[in-house]
Amino acid sequence: MRAVVYTESGDTSVLELVEREPAEPGPGEVRVRIVRAGVNPTDWKFRAGGMGELAFPEIVPGQDGAGVVDAVGPDVTDLAVGDRVWTMLAQHTRPGGTAQEQVVLPVGNVAVLPDAASYDLGASLGVPAVTAHRALTTSEGGPTRLAPGALAGRTVLVAGGAGAVGNAAIQLARWAGATVISSVSSDEKGALATAAGAHHVVDYRQADLVEEVRELAPDGVDLVVEVSPAQNLRKDVALIRPRGTIAIYANNGGDEVTLSVRETFSTNARFQWVLLYTVGHEALRAAAEDVTAAVAAGAYGVGEDHGLPLHHYPLEQTADAHAAVEAGAVGKVLVDVADA
Structure with a gap:
């Protein structure tokens, strides 16, 4: 071979x-x-x-x-x-x-x-879909599994919705019933995030991300799926609602972040780090089953039509x-x- x-x-x-x-x-x-x-x-x-x-x-x-x-x-x-x-x-x-x-x-x-x-x-599927599943299922009071309705009533902010993990997070969150907001860096990437299923898209290079998202979600978002914590974490802290979760799966743009302890304290938020190699067998199998179910339901696809x-x-x-x-x-x- x-x-x-x-x-x-x-x-x-x-x-x-x-x-x-x-x-x-x-x-x-x-x-x-x-x-x-x-x-x-x-x-x-x-x-x-x-x-x-x-x-x-x-x-x-x-x-x-x-x-x-x-x-x-x-x-x-x-x-x-x-x-x-x-x-x-x-x-x-x-x-x-x-x-x-x-x-x-x-x-x-x-x-x-x-x-x-x-x-x-x-x-x-694999790395992108399983990473997205993990990011969407570790919140306090949130679902540990994804299915239609599992995220109903929740608002999810997906950073970098045109990336592979961002795309997966949008599709899975939308399938599970969440309201999905995605941040992007261009009109072209915004079109991809919309094709993936995002309800709202914010171009952070053209508008103030915190102001725009706060208009869409006045009480804050329940969950952030974050790819660039070095640039975005302070904004995430400003957007997360009390007891929400910021799930971080990559270090695009930098390896270190600086946060105000007092500002962060007040959120009562959870910082969830996501790396597939150590999440454990149970989490991997749960993701495999749920992702397969989304695919079987026709709720998850690839290609231009799916962003x-x-x-x-x-x-x-x-x-x-x-x-x-x-x-x-x-x-x-x-x-x-x-x-x-």
């Missing part, structure tokens, strides 16, 4: 297309023939050495993908050969990710892909796919590993 690998940290030149023998699934594992793989910022950050030393001598990048189960290990009963599936955290704690034609994964890292869903959609343009690269151009994500491509970058 063909696989993209790297054996040292560095720029995209360390990625190499090689031939490897496919592995066999062990107990509690399945092997997936990958059709489409998703590329996330953590993929190039791991490759570039920004997340520490390499955990294995040779690594196949890629947390997310979609394909078909082609072998099952002993004791596997929930999945069968021929099942269409999507993956999450494929590269976590193991060297083999989704930038290869066949990957062996624990059943806990695989979910059934609804029949009507494309492989493009399946490969776009997430797609950019395709063949497997042999995985380096270009990494470079596109690193350069800030708007939308979702996918690697075409095999024909459907």
Whole structure:
């Protein structure tokens, strides 16, 4: 089988297309023939050495993908050969990710892909959708699971609604019944956030974010899904309602923040940090089930019509796919590993 690998940290030149023998699934594992793989910022950050030393001598990048189960290990009963599936955290704690034609994964890292869903959609779930689910389900008095009506009566502010996680948060929050406000940096990105389902969009470069959001939500917002805390956290504190939650999943634009203790105290708010690698099995499975339900209901999609343009690269151009994500491509970058 063909696989993209790297054996040292560095720029995209360390990625190499090689031939490897496919592995066999062990107990509690399945092997997936990958059709489409998703590329996330953590993929190039791991490759570039920004997340520490390499955990294995040779690594196949890629947390997310979609394909078909082609072998099952002993004791596997929930999945069968021929099942269409999507993956999450494929590269976590193991060297083999989704930038290869066949990957062996624990059943806990695989979910059934609804029949009507494309492989493009399946490969776009994983990190973005599960991150968004976690951000939306950790509030005091809020739901721990998402379903229609779970966020009814709540207002959610999604920072960076044109990004992959922002897009997922908008779609899932809208499906769960929330009123969704999204901040963006241009009219073009505003159009994408609106296509994703945001009820209101605020261009923070053209208007005062706090004033605009306060007009839409005079009592404040219940939940903020935050991608740029260095720039936005003080604004979030000014917008959050008492006992609300600010869920932070990235550090775009800076690694440090400064807050007034007194101003922050008065909010009685929760700061929820979100990193998928340590959220635990229960949270991952809950997200997989709820995201799959949203997809099955037709409430979650990809492409221009859903606010997430797609950019395709063949497997042999995985380096270009990494470079596109690193350069800030708007939308979702996918690697075409095999024909459907």
